[in-house]
Amino acid sequence: MHTATTNRLQIVPINEATPEVKAIYEETMQELGIPFVLNWFKCQGGNAILLKGNWEKLKCTMLRGKVPFILKQLLIYQISKSKGCQYCAVAHGIIADSMSQTLTGDSAIKLTENIDSDYIPASYKTAIRIVTKCALHPADTTEQDFEDLRDEGFTDEEIQELMAHADLTNMLNTIADISGIKIDNELMEAQ
Amino acid sequence: MTQSNLKEISQRLRYESFTKLANELTKASHFDALAAALGDNLKYILNTYFARFYIYYEDKTLLIEVFRSQAGQTQINLLPNKLEQEVLNTNIPDIFYPKDFPAELLDDPIYGKDKLQFVYMLPVYFAPHHHMLAIVGSKDPEPFNQTDFRFTKLVADFLFNKTAQLFLQEKLSESNEQLHEVNEELVVFSQNLEDLVASRTRQLLESKEELNTLFYRASHDLRTPFTSIRGLMYIATSMSNNGESNSIFTKVGDVIDKAEKMLNKLKAISENSDELQPFDKAKLDQLIRKIYDKHRTASVSNKLKLSINLNAIQYPFELADSCANAMDCIIENAFHFIHPDHASPSLKVSARQEPDMLQLTFSDNGNGISEDMLDKVSGMYIRGNTQAQGSGLGLYVVKKIMDRINGKLDIRSAINKGTTITLTMPTTGIKEKLHLTTT
Numbered sequence A: 001m002h003t004a005t006t007n008r009l010q011i012v013p014i015n016e017a018t019p020e021v022k023a024i025y026e027e028t029m030q031e032l033g034i035p036f037v038l039n040w041f042k043c044q045g046g047n048a049i050l051l052k053g054n055w056e057k058l059k060c061t062m063l064r065g066k067v068p069f070i071l072k073q074l075l076i077y078q079i080s081k082s083k084g085c086q087y088c089a090v091a092h093g094i095i096a097d098s099m100s101q102t103l104t105g106d107s108a109i110k111l112t113e114n115i116d117s118d119y120i121p122a123s124y125k126t127a128i129r130i131v132t133k134c135a136l137h138p139a140d141t142t143e144q145d146f147e148d149l150r151d152e153g154f155t156d157e158e159i160q161e162l163m164a165h166a167d168l169t170n171m172l173n174t175i176a177d178i179s180g181i182k183i184d185n186e187l188m189e190a191q
Numbered sequence B: 001m002t003q004s005n006l007k008e009i010s011q012r013l014r015y016e017s018f019t020k021l022a023n024e025l026t027k028a029s030h031f032d033a034l035a036a037a038l039g040d041n042l043k044y045i046l047n048t049y050f051a052r053f054y055i056y057y058e059d060k061t062l063l064i065e066v067f068r069s070q071a072g073q074t075q076i077n078l079l080p081n082k083l084e085q086e087v088l089n090t091n092i093p094d095i096f097y098p099k100d101f102p103a104e105l106l107d108d109p110i111y112g113k114d115k116l117q118f119v120y121m122l123p124v125y126f127a128p129h130h131h132m133l134a135i136v137g138s139k140d141p142e143p144f145n146q147t148d149f150r151f152t153k154l155v156a157d158f159l160f161n162k163t164a165q166l167f168l169q170e171k172l173s174e175s176n177e178q179l180h181e182v183n184e185e186l187v188v189f190s191q192n193l194e195d196l197v198a199s200r201t202r203q204l205l206e207s208k209e210e211l212n213t214l215f216y217r218a219s220h221d222l223r224t225p226f227t228s229i230r231g232l233m234y235i236a237t238s239m240s241n242n243g244e245s246n247s248i249f250t251k252v253g254d255v256i257d258k259a260e261k262m263l264n265k266l267k268a269i270s271e272n273s274d275e276l277q278p279f280d281k282a283k284l285d286q287l288i289r290k291i292y293d294k295h296r297t298a299s300v301s302n303k304l305k306l307s308i309n310l311n312a313i314q315y316p317f318e319l320a321d322s323c324a325n326a327m328d329c330i331i332e333n334a335f336h337f338i339h340p341d342h343a344s345p346s347l348k349v350s351a352r353q354e355p356d357m358l359q360l361t362f363s364d365n366g367n368g369i370s371e372d373m374l375d376k377v378s379g380m381y382i383r384g385n386t387q388a389q390g391s392g393l394g395l396y397v398v399k400k401i402m403d404r405i406n407g408k409l410d411i412r413s414a415i416n417k418g419t420t421i422t423l424t425m426p427t428t429g430i431k432e433k434l435h436l437t438t439t
Helices: A019-032 A048-063 A069-083 A086-104 A122-136 A143-151 A156-179 A185-190 B003-027 B031-044 B082-090 B103-107 B146-239 B243-270 B281-298 B322-336 B394-404 B430-438
Strands: B050-057 B060-067 B070-074 B094-096 B118-127 B130-138 B276-279 B305-309 B317-320 B346-354 B357-364 B408-414 B418-426
Touching (some): A048 A156, A069 A122, A086 A185, A122 B031, B003 B146, B031 B050, B031 B060, B031 B146, B082 B103, B082 B118, B118 B146, B281 B305, B322 B357
Parallel strands (some): B305 B346
Antiparallel strands (some): B050 B060, B060 B070, B118 B130, B408 B418
């Protein structure tokens, strides 16, 4: 059983949160469609201003826009896995796989383990390949990366949305790793 | 992990995107929105380097093209290239590789791209003049599988149905626009017609006014020479002892009487000013008797017995001058149409009074009017009886006067039994009515 404890940053449960923090917690549950507050948010509950800013960034990048939600989850999973951020890789892997499980009804099928399959549309594979590279090595980003994404049919607006996930995932990973949070018990149970 | 499981995941992924595409197509209200929806979603459904959809609906053709991130539509410059035309002609789906392309296609801005690995063409026939060609070009060397074929067909079917709906809406909109234009023309035409009718009515009223004035003046002017003739005739009669000459003078006098009566009637018709006179029961009785006496003196028969019952009149009232002319015509007719076989010809006058009107009823037991003539006798120069001696203007004059003062004329009659004429005359607000009908 994992526990959400750390001695680096204060973990603030919802019943101990200030009204401002509690309101943000409730919004995260509503927007993400989950009945609990993720440890990633709870580890920022001691600073309402930072929590608010980071939540807004996450919401506008991951939960808004034109790119499909499942592709965004696969991007975050792949980058997090490549960077070795256990919390984010597991959390977003569970979300992506639970979506494929919902789609197929078969818990043995994991989308995250098969993203290179020929059955997955090329637009998914190209986006994951390029955005992961840009997240890990931003300085290596080339003009050709953008051209390849355009060849897949992505508009410049969609490419910006994709690339924002390189930025977002770095932030997600950094906070998760620095805070030393563990995987949420509720997520592990759902796995 | 089995290939079939993966295929299933892939299908569901694509179905999710197809559902989004279908929603956006459903909401589209113009062809640009169709192209935009395909541009946004097709890449998540098929490996699409480019896609073309030629849609043929009745006499319309639409081409939607998606290439990289660009999506657009056009209804002009729609000619398919040689390869596309071949597939349209054969109506058989096929896959073509660049090595199969006709030479001229290698210079095509899309077909000539190095990255293009193959082109899948799917002709879809729905009904005569309802068909399409869906083309998907891929830069992925992996050939299309059954899932790809199925989704291409799904997209094509949905796109065709939506495009057909938009074409129908466009047609309906054009029809509505045409209807609107026709309606506007009708409104203008109707307005012109109303203006024309108003103008013609004004001209007619002016002509009628001029004619009435001429009529009125002429009847006045003619009276003077008749009076002079009558005076001269009187002198001639008094100076002559010749009985035969005097007999001729008497007949000339009768002719002048008739001419003067005619003039009176013409004057009554053309009257364009009508004074109101105060009346009560006695004065009305006096007026009726005066008219009766005038015609009895002039008539060859003085046997017509008059009886008047005005007991129903309770209070004073006002009547237009011309009402006396109307009564004059009715009483004159009673004398004209005395039944030759009737021993005691009679004319009974009775009244009914209400606050705003007076009703006078004249009943005789004379010749009567046949039923088929009843609705015609108030016409101009219509004689209601073969024995009629009048001018054919009497009841016409009565009708004209009643119309002018907003009164009513009612005639009931039976051959050999007699005639009952009822005048319903307004006694209040008559000034306004007279003003309205004479201006």
